[in-house]
Amino acid sequence: MTEFLELTEAVKRYVKPGCSVAAEGFTHLIPHAAGAEIIRHGIRHLTLIRMTPDIIFDQMIGMGCADKLVFSWGGNPGVGSLFRLRDAYENGVPHEMDFEEHVHAAMANAFAAGAAGMPCAIFKGYRGTQYPEVNPKIRFIECPFTGEDLTVIPAHRPDVAIIHAQRADRQGNIWMTGILGVQKEAVLAAQRSIVTVEEIVDSVDESSGGTVIPRWAVDVVCEARLGAFPSYAEGYYDRSNFFYQKWGEVSREYDRFREWMEHYLMASDDFAHYLARLKEDGYV
């Protein structure tokens, strides 16, 4: 049975210190409200897994939630650096972290392998690159049929997967459309899944297009309106390119970042209140 919980309760109950958390959404439907809630609860020592860490993990890293990051592209899309990630990597701020770096093809395949119950993903990748020298999880095997060299990496099996979607019905079936990244794979690969949604409706089905993740694969559903901001939810609201650009200024120096996070995120009652205050101060 899918549980319907308040987001704050879901995070408190299922995101435990030390666990591995995959929060997916490829530019679209990034579960920012859930990320904010993890920060507000002060949950630490997490292993964070995401193809593109984006602002959601930049905030979590800067606030000290993460011991390790598994990723494949760590920039602010179209803007430049993720400064909190960079500061952690370059200077150990706010603390030293482990970094497990991949390429996109590897991350996508590791989630798909996890979803398929495989111990590892097999694909053709990393050829001629230096990544195998710095990441011991990248290995090569010989195809038993053709003798071809193939790349293998362990499957992703996160403790918790968190995604954001447009809708859930009252049974917990999830409906999403637009760019779907590796969200379905992350949910199926994880021990437990939390799905935040724009709205809970009477019924969803595939006849309206899009993709459905059936209820028995979904552990927890939480309503979180505008829960992907500053990312977007197709059919609901646009990406705030403006905020992504602003984030470059806010996050550049650790002290200013910290003050900003305390003032806006930590001192707000909830995600809606945080957004309202950002809007009032011209960040949206």
Add this chain to the structure above:
Amino acid sequence: MSDPAYKPEEMMVVAASRLLEPDDVVFIGIGLPSKAANLARKTHAPDLAMIYESGTLDTKPTVLPLSIGDPELSRTAKAVVSVPEMFNYWLQGGWIRTGFLGAAQIDRYANLNSTVIGDYRKPKVRLPGAGGAPEIAGFCHRTLVLLRQNRRTFVETLDFMTTAGMLHGGRSRQDLKVPGHGPQAVITDLGILEPDTESGELVLTHLHPGVSAEAAIEATSWPLKVAENLVRTEVPGEKELEILRALVPSDESNVAELIPSTADLE
């Protein structure tokens, strides 16, 4: 033209856009490659099939996307596929002709670094990393590379090998057993370089208007080879510039209207 009416970066993007074929199928990185591809589609290649790694196949954005997953890309795409499908079926499966990449550093064999400046564990600058680049360069039939040319970007030795180009030259790329032929052109703000068919080493083949071969040699950390029949790039046309300058990402978003005010929340 003694006082060009365009910036070097504009020349670079225009020159790159001209290298896309009218019926090309192109996998596009964000930034300048995206600008060049969108310019090509609005000029000589209206049927260009543009693919962004977020899973948008044959997308026709009307405004320049800021990220590879902007809503404009999915709304105007023929199809939107998952990221595993994108990388496994479409890219690794060999269905994409041209890969269009940028980088922070390039060497004489058009190998690329977009990972770190300095040591991998203790870098001076941590860059975003590989993303899709190594497999784009491996599995697209050909790769075009777009970056500014100076001694910081055109280096003797990469700080990190993110993406293999012609690898160590000669036949070393073939040993990687990747289907793609690798980089076919490197387009810079000074000119165009192409790998020598035998050695794989980059040779300066085109110079943009007003640029001397000496300037290109000076901007390169290795002894740059220059082709005998150096071609002068045609200046950007008025129409090309007009379209290019209108290609800017949009700041507009309806989300501000949808966020309630703090007073409404009470």
